Amino acid sequence: MNCHQCQKNCYSIKQKHSWWTRLTKKYRKEPLLAIDGNIALVGTPNVGKSVLFNRLTGNYVTVSNYPGTTVEVSRGIAKIKDYQIRVIDTPGMYSLVPISEEEQVSRDLLLEESLDMVIHVVDAKNLGRMLPLTFQLMEAGLTVILAINMIDEAEQLGLKVEPDALKIELGIPVVVMSAALNRGVRELKQTILQLLSFQPEPDSANVEMVR
Numbered sequence: 001m002n003c004h005q006c007q008k009n010c011y012s013i014k015q016k017h018s019w020w021t022r023l024t025k026k027y028r029k030e031p032l033l034a035i036d037g038n039i040a041l042v043g044t045p046n047v048g049k050s051v052l053f054n055r056l057t058g059n060y061v062t063v064s065n066y067p068g069t070t071v072e073v074s075r076g077i078a079k080i081k082d083y084q085i086r087v088i089d090t091p092g093m094y095s096l097v098p099i100s101e102e103e104q105v106s107r108d109l110l111l112e113e114s115l116d117m118v119i120h121v122v123d124a125k126n127l128g129r130m131l132p133l134t135f136q137l138m139e140a141g142l143t144v145i146l147a148i149n150m151i152d153e154a155e156q157l158g159l160k161v162e163p164d165a166l167k168i169e170l171g172i173p174v175v176v177m178s179a180a181l182n183r184g185v186r187e188l189k190q191t192i193l194q195l196l197s198f199q200p201e202p203d204s205a206n207v208e209m210v211r
């Protein structure tokens with residue numbers, strides 16, 4: 001008895017499955033990503049938003065023009081532990097009251113994207129000039145993490161930043177970092193998960209910057 005005569009039909013089903021599987025393999029869609037959070041990087045130009053964006057997202061990135069403009073917006077997925085967080089790298093902005101097209105796009109993104117939080121990236125060398133935007137973001141009702149970037153350059157200039165004092169004064173998480181040197185990025189990721197309630201509060205020692 002050969003396979004054609006066999007009532008069980010097991011061999012042919014197996015074969016059928018295998019050629020069908022192979023045939024449809026290249027048309028099969030990737031499973032949809034389950035997104036655990038939405039965050040945006042905001043701040044003035046040249047503070048290291050894009051360097052941080054690349055550190056967080058790696059290869060999972062798309063770049064497109066914001067509709068109706070020539071302003072580019074990068075979007076990506078940060079994989080932090082088992083969580084997938086959607087990250088937007090917004091164009092540079094000085095204030096929530098827009099003057100330039102870039103600022104308008106950033107403001108619109110903050111309003112439209114139903115964000116879980118924003119990471120306000122600031123230059124450690126020019127903290128005073130940048131904190132007014134932190135207040136504006138907080139006043140707008142956004143959940144804010146203050147990422148004090150370029151600490152390496154501030155240290156070279158002999159500037160001292162006191163994140164704990166700022167954390168108490170502002171009442172928001174503060175992370176000191178150098179995106180270019182990959183310093184403090186791990187703490188930032190930890191803080192993101194804590195704010196998304198995926199991780200318990202660490203003891204204060206863990207919030208300290210780790211080289």
Ligand SMILES: Nc1nc2c(ncn2[C@@H]2O[C@H](COP(=O)(O)OP(=O)(O)O)[C@@H](O)[C@H]2O)c(=O)[nH]1
Nearest residue numbers: 045046047048049050051149150153178179180
């Ligand atoms: N020294 C130092 N340079 C940095 C750091 N982060 C970013 N940069 C540099 O700052 C410049 C502006 O960075 P970019 O990510 O394009 O800023 P953005 O305009 O905020 O997106 C680039 O030349 C980066 O290499 C940092 O932590 N330390």
Ligand SMILES: [Mg+2]
Nearest residue numbers: 049050051089
């Ligand atoms: Mg940029």
